[in-house]
Amino acid sequence: MPKAGFKSITVSETVYDKFHEVYQNSKDDLTMKGVNSFSGYVTYMLEEMMQKDKTFARYAPKIEKISIDDDRVILKDNMKNRIAEVAVQKGELFCQLCDEKDCVHVGYVFSLPDVYEVLNARGIKSPK
Numbered sequence: 001m002p003k004a005g006f007k008s009i010t011v012s013e014t015v016y017d018k019f020h021e022v023y024q025n026s027k028d029d030l031t032m033k034g035v036n037s038f039s040g041y042v043t044y045m046l047e048e049m050m051q052k053d054k055t056f057a058r059y060a061p062k063i064e065k066i067s068i069d070d071d072r073v074i075l076k077d078n079m080k081n082r083i084a085e086v087a088v089q090k091g092e093l094f095c096q097l098c099d100e101k102d103c104v105h106v107g108y109v110f111s112l113p114d115v116y117e118v119l120n121a122r123g124i125k126s127p128k
Helices: 013-025 027-032 038-059 104-111 113-121
Strands: 063-068 072-077 082-089 092-095
Touching (some): 063 104
8 A cells, every 4th residue: 555645557577677777877867867766767757757748748739750760850840931940959949940949849859759759768858
């Protein structure tokens, strides 16, 4: 039984093992973010995914992914009726259309799960 104020969930052993492996390999970085336990890590990841889903749901009708290359993502901005290129520059994402590091296009790119994993592996973090 979980402690008062908590709920438990059931996941497959495969999913558990993957999350636990990432947690073990990232403990030092996670501690710096205030994550001090495996359950704290899972909570942190769930909150992060909910935020990404909220961003994706908010802008998905307005922005479409056209293509993904090695160091850039091409988007169609349906509100501006323009093409936006978001590229990696100096270890950060940079939007060529807005000429910014922190715009809706950069945020959208971080909300794409396949792109996020590659960026995260390269150490490129979402602007806060």
